[in-house]
Amino acid sequence: MTDPDDIAALLGADGPFARELPNFAPRAAQQAMARAVAQAIAQRETLVAEAGTGTGKTYAYLVPALLSGERVIVSTGTKALQDQLYFRDLPRVRSVLGARVKTALLKGRANYLCLYRLDQTVREGATFDRAQAAQLAAIRAWSARTRRGDRMELAEVPEESPLWPRVTSTPENCLGAECPFYDDCHVVAARREAQEADLVVVNHHLLFADLALKQEGFGEILPGAAAFVLDEAHQVPELAGQFFSQSVSARQLAELAQDALAECHGVTGAIGTLLEPVEAVQDAVRRLRLALDPLPARGPFRELARQAGAGGALHDLREALAALADALAAQAERSRGLASAHERATALSLRLDRIAEEDAPQDVRWYELFPRGFALHATPLDLAAPLRAMRERTRAAWVHTSATLSVAGSFGHFARQLGLEDPLTLGLDSPFDYARQALCYLPPELPDPAARDYTERVLDAVLPVLEASDGRAFLLFTSHRALRRAAELLRERAPWPLFVQGEAPRHRLLEDFRASGRGVLLGAASFWEGVDVAGEALSVVVIDKLPFAAPDDPVLQARLDALEAAGVNPFMGWQVPSAAIALKQGAGRLIRDVHDRGVLVLCDPRLGTKGYGRLFLASLPPMPRTRALDEVRAFFRPVPAAATVGG
Structure with missing residues (x-):
């Protein structure tokens, strides 16, 4: 079955899902999306579909994908979502449709x-x-x-x-x-299964690794598909940047050294030849890391060049790596493991030379430091061109979907980042009744976010809200420093169980938060998305500042400079739209099903004092707004039983 209207009808009130799945609620938005996806697959079109929380977008793309008769690759943002899709959603949809389709799960x-x-x-x-x-x-x-x-x-x-x-x-x-x-x-075995399947579930990391490798002439893991469906597509621009980059890290070099020595076991005399060049690489890595120590955690390559001793240490590392590659060449024929180590050393040596030497105008060269390591990168300034070339080579339908792709109703920023020219677009509102289920509180009289005591003032404004809700809150921060400061202050003042990012693995924090029933969870970037707590355990989401990207990101800085040179205002043309999409992600944690109720607290006073504040507010779900704390308290007061009769 490929008629888009027939496919949409399967998700309707008279369709098999309504008959067979308990708690399945037919939704017009879900049917509209299924119709659009079916059409995109059939016509090999590019579709950008924003589907608000609760639309049921997973079924909206799985139903047409399974019935298309075509080979479809579905890619998700994380491995956790990939497992959920493959082990929970896909079996249900296949069972309801009775679809005899071979499926496979493939990870990196x-x-x-x-x-x-x-x-x-x-x-x-x-x-x-x-x-x-x-x-x-x-x-x-x-x-x-x-x-x-x-x-x-x-x-x-x-x-x-x-x-x-x-x-x-x-x-x-x-x-x-x-x-x-x-x-x-x-x-x-996993790849063979994937090659024989009609529908393969992958994640964005694997998809881009494969498509980028294919570009370099290696075999492809994901054989030619007629359609690619990218769920959580708002993550694609950043991930694509990683895969179209050339990178060399201290960890890669350490693993090469360790593996080269391990492969010497059982090969007579190999250790005598390789020990010295391996130790020279290990020593050069340590000395470069030491030379980089005074630098900021990340920055453009020119800062590295200015740092005393760093240029010389980088030169020594290149020499040591080239010498190791030569030493391995002499041993490569003696075992497959040594041949593999030789290929790696040669590839890393060439890549390191390219990053260190080639100051190409289309690349941003930069470094980042970790507690015991470093990475050196060359990242394309413009991702639109390689992404466009990649899509054109596949000659397939490309469906991009997420709850957060538009800014105040416009898909222009997302389309520009990915090099999408005139894609079909579809904006579907969430079926949730935000006017009744939610309230947006903008605390009055907060100082400029640059103020030294900003985090203290935010907590002063937020504590009365937490008292009204009896905890049950996420506090989302744009920096780890603010998060740590808030945790310190709350430990002295909060009667609720506290769960602080970094003090336990993310999944355990979330389980303990849910179980506590009245906890307060403090999180930074990784808690702004992909976190789902439905029900009363989460009734407040606080966002401390507008999530503008860190100004220390050298790739972002170079992109902004390039936009300015091209006559585009980089702040309004890039930073505001990117931050608006991130804000939507954070706000999206609040209402996860039709029975949820909650208050979104947006602390940043720039929402009311700057012209661009309107753009942020226009990008959020349509919920009532207030600056009055009494309205927040009233929202959390129990509704008298008589008032709920018939409602």
Whole structure:
């Protein structure tokens, strides 16, 4: 079935979903989106569809995708969403439709156990502490029973365990068909399944890694599809920047050194040849990191060049890496592992030379520092051109959807970032009754956000709201410094359980917050999106400042300079639209289903004092606004029972 009207009708009041799924509510917006997606797939068109929270966009694209008779790739923003889509939503939709369609789930290779690397780690007999030894034993036991080899199955080994990088592979250290475990390889099995499937669920990281690799002439993981559906598409511009960048990191170099030495086991004389050049690379990495220490955490390459000693340390690293590549060349024929290490060293050496030397006008060259490492990057100034070329090569339909793609009703900013020329656009409002379910509170008399005591003043304004709601709140901050300061102040003043980002893994914070029933959670960037707490546990969302991107981002700064040179006002043309989309994401945490009620507290006084404030407010769901604390208190007062009769 491919008629768009027939497909929309399946989600209607007389369709199979209404008949078979308890709690399924037919929604006109969902049907309109399904119709548009079906048409885009059939006509190979580009569609941008903003679907407000509660539209049911997942079903709106899965139904036409499963019935299109075409091969479709669905890409999501995170691995967690990918699992939810594949293990929960997709089976339900397939079952209701009775669709006999082959589906597959494909993640990046770092998510799959590598039997060769596990075998190597066990053989090395490295001295692990007790916790890591127990984790390694758990991984070994699981390796004997798992069918997919997906790390997600093994909850008892934390995601951040240092053992995972040792028992998973990277494109650089994979031995390919020459691996002794090739026939049982989980990555190969997952890719084969994906190549044979009609609908493949991937994530944006994998999609872009594959499409960027394809551009460089490697084999493709995702064979030619007729349609790509990008959910959480607002994340695409930033992710695309990562994949069209050239990068070299201290971690990549450390792993190369470690793997080169590991591959010497059982190869006579190899360690004698390689130990010295490997140690020279390790030493050069340490010395460059030390030389960069006085610099800000990130910045343009010219700052690195100005720093005393950094230029020389970078030159020494390039020399040491080239020498290691030469030493590995002499050993490459002696084992597949050493040949792989040689290829990696050569590729990293060429990339490092390119980043260090080529001051190309179309690239932004920059560095970033981590507590014990660094990364050097060359990122394209304009992503529209490579993205456009990538889409044109696929000759497929491209559907971009999210709850936050427009700014005050316009899709221009999103389309410009992705190089979309005249896409079909569809704006679908949320079915939630914001006029009744929500209230937007703009606290009066707050100082300019640059004021030194701004966070203290925000908390003074917010505490009476939290008293009215009895906690049950998210406090979202645009900086970690403000978050830490707010946590300090609240510990002295708040009677509610506090959950602070950074003090436990995100998923545990959310579980504990839900279970507490009256908690207050403080979060920065990663809590502004992809976090879903429906029901009374979350009744207030506070946003401390308008989420303008950090001014220390060298790529952003270069883009703004380029816009200015082209005669575009960079503030109104880029910074305001990007911040408006981010604000919509944060505000979207508040109302997650038809029974939710809550108050959105926007603290930034610029919403009322600056002309662009109107653009931010016009981008939010249509909820009543107030500057009166009494109205907030009234919102949270219990409704007398008599008043609810018949309502």
